[in-house]
Amino acid sequence: MTDKLEDIAQAMVAPGKGILAADESSGTIKKRFDGIGVTSTEDTRRDYREMLFRATDAMKSYVSGVILYDETIRQKAKDGTALVDVMKAAGAIPGIKVDTGAKPLAGPTSKIETITEGLDGLRERLAEYHKLGARFAKWRAVITIADGLPTWNCVKANAHALARYAALCQEAGIVPIVEPEVLMDGEHSGHDIDECYRVTEWTLRTVFRELYDARVSLEGMVLKPNMVIAGQKSTRQSSAEEVAEKTIRCLKATVPASVPGIAFLSGGQSDELATRHLSLMNAAGNLPWALTFSYGRALQAAALKAWGGKPENVAAGQRAFAHRARMNGLAALGKWDAALEKAA
Ligand code: 13P
DSSP: OHHHHHHHHHHHTOTTOEEEEOOOOHHHHHHHHHHTTOOOOHHHHHHHHHHHHTOHHHHHHHEEEEEEOHHHHTOBOTTSOBHHHHHHHTTOEEEEEOOOEEEEOSSTTTTTOEEEEOOTTHHHHHHHHHHTTOOEEEEEEEEOOBTTBSOHHHHHHHHHHHHHHHHHHHHTTOEEEEEEEEOOSSSSOOOOHHHHHHHHHHHHHHHHHHHHHTTOOGGGOEEOOOOSOOOTTOSSOOOHHHHHHHHHHHHHHHSOTTSOEEEEOOTTOOHHHHHHHHHHHHHHOOOSSEEEEEESHHHHHHHHHHHTTOGGGHHHHHHHHHHHHHHHHHHTTTOOOHHHHHTO
16 A cells, blocks of 8 residues: 555656645635636536646646545536546546634634644545545645744644544545645734744644654655745745745755655745746755645636636636646746746
8 A cells, every 4th residue: 555655646746747726615716716706606616627627738747636625526527527537537636635624723822823623534534535536635734923823732733633634544545745834824924934934844843743653654645835935914025045945944854855745835925936936946956855836826826817707718717727837847847937937
């Protein structure tokens, strides 16, 4: 089983490829659709995601896997083909978000801090998802930097849940994406890059200690972290070079070389910056793991806008998605260049 997990994990971070995070919950996708004036229904959500998965050339060349939401893994394309089969035909591995969301962490910081839930019944859900075709999963823990926060209680509880989730995934023959996200956006985002470094280092160290205690095989997982970056409300924004340099330093200090790959979340960075940062890190070279993308917003924002919910815009939406996928595929090789953006 370990061999197989390792093979899946390696395929997820294959050179020049990354992961499409299309696992927005019904609430989150509604927010995205509200932004383009589209009503979120089962059909519009299907149409939108089918558009992305049928961008076959881009999927084949740059997308190793897709993270799905529960509804999507069960959904059929307009012509009746299972969406899972559509993406498999394009060479992408189906994945599934299995946490049930970040809920207020009981205690004195409950207005700000969260604990991610979803462990109850997870063994049974994983068995079902495996039958539906999922070969990897995702669980997102959220860490907020604010005055005196995060608390050790929050870091520890979230890391522990991630490790329990990861162990259950591996038992089910599913590769866990372990995602501890130190937030860079939202109400509490006034911190600078060095504060992000401190909290990210602390979080990752705690996560890997918990993974060890739970006997999770590091060769059969993928880490999905935030980059080390200033919060959106910080008055001290950092250069792309500083983000790349500090992110690599932090990851080298905390992530064992036996982890096959690290696939970043975009976290609220602009499309182009998320690409630039990834490319700078890969261009620096000398890394013990593959470094790639597992972007949601930074891969989809342009496509969502170009589509606008109109069937006649499907080709334009696919072109916009294909462009970002190609740019990030190049960034995963350290070969992206700003001039390529202008040529688009
Ligand atoms: P973003 O790239 O939009 O941060 O989303 C990635 C993701 O899957 C967050 O859980």
